[in-house]
Amino acid sequence: MKDILRSLVDILGERGVSNAAEELWFYARDPGVLEAHFPDYVVAPETTEQVRQVVRLANEEKIPIVPMGNGMALTGLVIPLKGGIVMDMKRMNRILEVNEKARYAVVEGGTSQGALKAYLQDHHPQLRHSLPDAPPTTTIAANVSLHGQGRLTQQYGFNSDMVTGLEVVLPTGEVCKIGSPSLGPYWFSKGPTLPDLSGLFLGWLGTTGIFTKVGLKLYPNKKIRDVEIFVTDRVDLVPDIIYKLTHLEMLEDINAWFQPRPLMFKDNYHITMYFTGDTEEEVEFKRKMIWDSLEEFIVAKDGGFMGVGYMKPMLLEMPQRGIAAFADVPRGGGFEYSGPITLIEHYPDYALKVMELAEKYEVIYSSAARVVSGGHSMMFSISFAFNRADAAMMERVKKALDEATEFALEKGGIPWKPNYKEQRMTLEKLDPNTLKLLQMVKRNLDPNGIMNPGNWEVS
């Protein structure tokens, strides 16, 4: 039998491999509520060639392999459910190219959101990318692989829609370029006008390959960014308010949120609107349009704009540190959320469900929905904080989240970055022929079932 550790060291060097108890313990879990599963090895490649060789070895030896960014999906997607190798991608963090005029960047598969943000500020201040509100250590590749969202999702869609090309190591060890980079040196299109093969990888949660390079669309970085918050106590009006706002086609981002703490926010629904401009005149014009669009709700005394004042720096911060701080509300270092993608018109039903679940399971909630693509859908986050030292509370959060996913599926929603249990629930509900198609794709790409097994397990 092959000495796997020796083989991995041959590929990656001593610094790139560990089977020490400390690394195995740490990489067995993520910050969410799911139980740990220990890997046998942890590896950290620095080149595509190293990734290719490790994957080829894993495929030959039928060893599970789990790619990992920063592990902040919170839904256990990097937990090695069947052991094997966890591949920490963060050492592959070079920004390889920015095409200023074509507005795209090409980054390695472990590049963090924060690093790209800083790089653009330094070298291309007129450009930006759709930065998620996850901590800046999260990686661009992981974000697009799970259809993540960001600050520009309202305008331009899921961050995975912004991919302009991929380099993927297939489960059988081939390095495959997707989109325009498969034909030449440019990374401007992930598919069109070719058949869009990126769909074989985006949304598959690392079960069909490992991203070693990602091309990503960049967007104009306007000189001025501003924010307004509209507040209503009528949840039934939230979809109408969003409809009015998206009609403007002026907003960078729209988040609808509610939370019981601090008390000033309790029983109200807040719609945060971000807008930008290159001049004060442009910004003020947009502000006027926003205010005018919601005037009818103000006249009817159904809501109004709240002063953002002291909150402004926090609201304009990217990413917002305050979001991670939610984990500490019960003084316990954790939160997890279910984030179904669904219709905005279902917002009131989801909102009521969040509060119902929080009461039923005695957990602290927070919810922030993000509008996607001008209102075609939203990501509705159902977040529960927990105290990591309180196992019973963590169990209650787990049950509340399971029930939230059941509810979302009943409502016709799609679970976002579902954990393995939510994936099973989803697959059970899936159209049989769609399921069959998924099986065909998975079996052909990953004949030995080595890639992140336990996830999107369709057979």
Place this chain on the structure above:
Amino acid sequence: MAYVRSIEHADIVHRCFRCGYCKFPSDYVDFNCPSHKAFGWDTFSSGGRMWLIRAWLSGEIETSPRFAQILFSCVACGNCEAQCVYPRFKDFLLNIFEETKSELVDEGKIPPTVRDYFKAITVNGNPYKLPQDKRGEWSEGMGIEEFSGQEYLFYVGCVGSYDEVGREMARSVGKLLKDLGVSFGILGAEETCDGNEVKVLGEKGLFTALAEENIIKFKAKGVKKIVTLDPHALNVFRREYPKLGGAFQVRHYTEVVADAIGGGRTSFGPLKTRVTYHDPCYLGRRNLIFEPPREVLRAVPGLDLVEMRRWAVDSFCCGGGGGNFFTDVIGTGEQSPARVRVREALETGAEVLAVACPQCAKMLVDGVKAEGIEDRLEVMDIAQLLSRAGLA
């Protein structure tokens, strides 16, 4: 019987979300946790350590050489404390790491270099295993007086007393203080280790003994004000000695120099050179002294002060903190902090990398050598730079 593990802040360790903000500077340009940068595993970041400490306290993992390496490679630079998003938790990150190291010390399961460091301090009073009477040798022929009630005690510390680079720096600073007319004296062969690294490495008993000895000595000699060469000494004098009854007015030499030259009282000759300044962690992030060193540098006509990408509160440690200057648990290699830092300095186009700490000086001199850029970047203490400029 199993060893019962406990640390003072055990009840809050679980509050770490391992979100990773602690790995970065405030604008996320690169990983700013030196041990994470050097080893490349999440276990070597603050969040990784915190989670492992929790597992260790609960018995899920055992004390091991790897666990000790993870703990003792922390350079205590304080970046995690500066960047952590959890108020009322962030203030205790470094305490938790120190308390855990202290437990390992009690268990007797520490890296050999840490053990050797403690032994050298205990036996010789310094980590270099050199005789006590050589401690004041750096000042020979300079006409620097023994302390006898002058305004300041100039405390030099182990590195300034024994290390070649440190001694050169001590001489430059001593001369500068003299030239500026600062009233000061030294302890010379009577000086003993300040204990900063001993404390950070978790040897509480030894630290208390050193600190109490120093406090008694300082008080007996009538010391009221101390000017330190080494920011590490400044840190422990300012933050830890008062807890043991040793409250002195403690300043770093750059603060004293900045005051002495302020308002144009002293001027320097021109020095046409481009300089970038490395913030020592114990001066900058840990004690918020950012401006005085820069003020001093800006006082030199012709000197072009440029900042590195990471500076002030976002500065990247040289890798010498947390006792690693002596123990080198963090190790060498392309991603070692000193090498990363000198590459960053080079990117500014500077010819001189200015420092204000003898430990940083030595680490960065070694970094320059390891990178093979001696002909492009010179590491100089601020006092050495001023000496090159000369008093006008």
